[in-house]
Amino acid sequence: MIDIVNLNKTFSNKVEAVKDFSLSVEKGEVISLIGPSGSGKSTVLRCIAGLETPDSGEILINGKTIDFANEKEAQKQRIIMGFVFQHFNLFANMTVMQNLTVAPVNVQGKSEEEARRLAMKYLKRVGLEDKADEFPSKLSGGQQQRVAIARALCMNPEIMLFDEPTSALDPEMIKEVLNVIRGLVDDGMTMIIVSHEMNFAREISDRIAFLENGRIIETGTPDYIFNSTENRRVKAFLDKVL
Numbered sequence: 008m009i010d011i012v013n014l015n016k017t018f019s020n021k022v023e024a025v026k027d028f029s030l031s032v033e034k035g036e037v038i039s040l041i042g043p044s045g046s047g048k049s050t051v052l053r054c055i056a057g058l059e060t061p062d063s064g065e066i067l068i069n070g071k072t073i074d075f076a077n078e079k080e081a082q083k084q085r086i087i088m089g090f091v092f093q094h095f096n097l098f099a100n101m102t103v104m105q106n107l108t109v110a111p112v113n114v115q116g117k118s119e120e121e122a123r124r125l126a127m128k129y130l131k132r133v134g135l136e137d138k139a140d141e142f143p144s145k146l147s148g149g150q151q152q153r154v155a156i157a158r159a160l161c162m163n164p165e166i167m168l169f170d171e172p173t174s175a176l177d178p179e180m181i182k183e184v185l186n187v188i189r190g191l192v193d194d195g196m197t198m199i200i201v202s203h204e205m206n207f208a209r210e211i212s213d214r215i216a217f218l219e220n221g222r223i224i225e226t227g228t229p230d231y232i233f234n235s236t237e238n239r240r241v242k243a244f245l246d247k248v249l
């Protein structure tokens with residue numbers, strides 16, 4: 008579904024954030040990116056999301072290369088992706104319902120009624136059907152993040168990208184967000200997820216890729232990564248965080 012081929016990204020301060028990074032994600036696959044702080048996990052996701060432009064390399068969506076120079080066409084190709092980042096970025100001046108319906112109506116051309124119907128479906132899905140008319144500031148962090156997930160789902164994505172969706176949350180709220188993500192996995196959603204929740208990554212992933220200095224230095228099933236790898240740097244990292 009998504010192929011990333013030899014991606015490179017160096018920032019203006021000469022930091023080589025992503026180096027020769029390749030990864031293919033098949034339909035229905037759940038892939039976790041793990042690795043130390045600064046290893047390039049977010050930059051990879053931001054390149055896929057179109058928030059950064061890589062210096063070289065290719066990103067293909069369903070076999071078609073994204074033309075980074077053609078912003079409009081690139082945006083159309085990216086419509087199959089939903090993004091949820093650490094900070095929820097909900098529109099503060101809109102109700103939850105308005106947050107969920109604005110893009111389906113204005114970007115996808117759905118009727119207001121259809122958009123509201125979808126919004127209620129996904130609010131139920133994340134357990135917040137009673138919050139449709141609240142403003143984001145009235146919600147807890149965990150609730151806001153669940154709204155952000157519902158908002159992404161309202162665009163009917165084929166793949167969801169998560170960058171540390173729980174790392175800004177208090178411990179008691181982490182579980183409710185992970186449960187929502189787990190539900191999406193159970194439904195067969197394709198996913199790339201960056202998470203510091205190692206046990207969660209281990210439980211839900213088909214494949215885990217370990218990044219260091221912008222490269223994948225080890226990849227395999229959760230069982231392989233957690234139990235069998237001989238890679239010393241991976242083992243040292245896991246020893247530290249588990």
Ligand SMILES: Nc1ncnc2c1ncn2[C@@H]1O[C@H](COP(=O)(O)OP(=O)(O)OP(=O)(O)O)[C@@H](O)[C@H]1O
Binds near residue numbers: 018046
């Ligand atoms: N906009 C930017 N300008 C300059 N350097 C950047 C920028 N964004 C990221 N970097 C640098 O690129 C490298 C990779 O950063 P990135 O945020 O992708 O790492 P990460 O693996 O997501 O880390 P963390 O686990 O802390 O979120 C780091 O050295 C970082 O300082």
Ligand SMILES: [Mg+2]
Binds near residue numbers: 049050
């Ligand atoms: Mg990051």
